[in-house]
Amino acid sequence: MPRTTMEDVAREAGVSRALVSLAYRNAFGVSEATRRHILEVGERLGYVHNRVAAQLATRGSSALGVFLQDLHNDLFAGLYDGIREVAEEHGRELVLAIGSRDEDRDAASLTTLQGTRVAAIVAAGLRLPDAEALTHSARTPLVAVARRIPGVDSAYSDNLVGARLATEHLLALGHRDVVFFANPPADGYRDRGRGYEAAMAGAGLRPRTVVTSYAREEVAAEAARLFDAVDPPTAVFAHNDQAALGVLDLLHARGLTPGADVSVVGYDNSSISSAPGTALTTIDLHGRDLGRAGARMAIARTSDPDAAPALEVSDPTLVVRRTTGPPPR
Amino acid sequence: MPRTTMEDVAREAGVSRALVSLAYRNAFGVSEATRRHILEVGERLGYVHNRVAAQLATRGSSALGVFLQDLHNDLFAGLYDGIREVAEEHGRELVLAIGSRDEDRDAASLTTLQGTRVAAIVAAGLRLPDAEALTHSARTPLVAVARRIPGVDSAYSDNLVGARLATEHLLALGHRDVVFFANPPADGYRDRGRGYEAAMAGAGLRPRTVVTSYAREEVAAEAARLFDAVDPPTAVFAHNDQAALGVLDLLHARGLTPGADVSVVGYDNSSISSAPGTALTTIDLHGRDLGRAGARMAIARTSDPDAAPALEVSDPTLVVRRTTGPPPR
DNA sequence: GACAGAATCTAGAGCGCTCTAGATACTACT
């Protein structure tokens, strides 16, 4: 079917195409009466303003691209909230790309966003190697959120501080044997392990690390191995909430009470950690604020492409719920 | 900065613009050697294929628009998984729009998607009135997912069946006084209440409905009022998991044990309902399958715009966890 | 070596808009 174009509206309304264009962008220089008339004719003809053509004519848009790694993790929902708020305050549209299971496709997602000629990209949870991210940022300004990429604008929460906070909370409760459940090794997410090790070393204790997968079931299996061994720990610090849930699953299965028999701390303060009956002690990295910072940096970057890479670091906070308590005697 | 265009690549590679175009779309009719050469020159010049211009030239894309109501509700993450799977199988790209708090903006989101000239829109959790949705579907094919809109392609789960399943589960356990926590009245989401009422009537029992808000805290407050009254029920069926969590929050605060003192059933089987310690009995509407069905219908619609509106109804299933049990004596 | 047919490549129009530069209509003055 032949789509209604601006030309059609112009002809029907008895004005020039340029004027219709102005009317639809409610720009100055169109009398109120004419604007109303034009919009009404447009409505009648079922005209929808074609942003593809508009973008081509303006050589790229002012929109921001947003990359979110995983919709199942509601940390990203929080980050998105922040990004959207700032975008709205500045009248910027958003174009989204979602990461897939396959991390290698993150690069393709970025290229797609660049292909839509967004002004800048805010990427939350990008799994690309630093160097590759840097290459991409040369084409379209890139802001890394919730991760630090050297040479690229980054808004992140200090994982060193968070991990320390979590570990020291457990130590203060009297735990001596705290095991860290680490994520699979990947760029940019090592600081949680380092913070844990620093805190343990500071207390003169020997760190113990278990490397786990991302899947909750597999984490539970790891935990089973750990708690069936001769020297089960009294506390576990997990690199994120999802992993902590895996540990809790195992404790439940074993009939152990979190916070009494074994203490568990997660990381992210995702909504699931506040579930009644779960009440996971965790680290909140204030996703919404992080998102806001990232969007602000992206917008700043569009007006000053050559400024030095900016950095915004924030401190996470400890959220104490019911999965932590003194060790049993 | 002047962007690198296809023209630039063509000149540098010593070929025509048209050939570069063919190479970038890896179409037939380009020799392997030339294609490689062109792509390599493009890479060197930092060229990114401009899909905006490409789309204009092809008069609209084959991409599917996707509307998701709320990123914080991981039901939508499941729907999206299904949509994406099918889109990938058919080589379709996706353009996303996310609903905002303000439901009135759903219409604007649809218009934006239409403006990008997607081939069709898959809308999950649209809050628009039926009539308005119908108007939109006249401009760009629309598929409603997880909701039924008369006259519009719809892929949905039968809420009547689900609500019946939930209620009958409670009745089978021996409950006589089951209260329904309804969502705020809105188009298209009434069947859960109807299913509940039907099941109660079938057992010769009087239905009791409490209308609640969407916020978990407010639901908890409603629940407080209910359980502080003279005749607290022995079971609650909530219109969705979020509301069920509100009820569980209140039970926790009152020191009541879900599944023993009071039974609770939710709806959606969102990930939070499986949290250890929460273990909410709920209704699973198989979001991924629903998403798949929606995407399939959208693609079918693009090849046959004038077929009668299609309908795909699936039956939800009951997931029994630990918040339901026989009533206390 | 000539020729048909396939493989590979190119010129140029056109997608639907925005933008620049300028035309025209309308005021309010002198």
Next chain:
DNA sequence: AGTAGTATCTAGAGCGCTCTAGATTCTGTC
């Protein structure tokens, strides 16, 4: 009435691509 100044409107070029139709080169065959 004449004119400057403002408000409103228009013509036409151009954004960077794809597509159609046709040109050119490369095969293999007799």
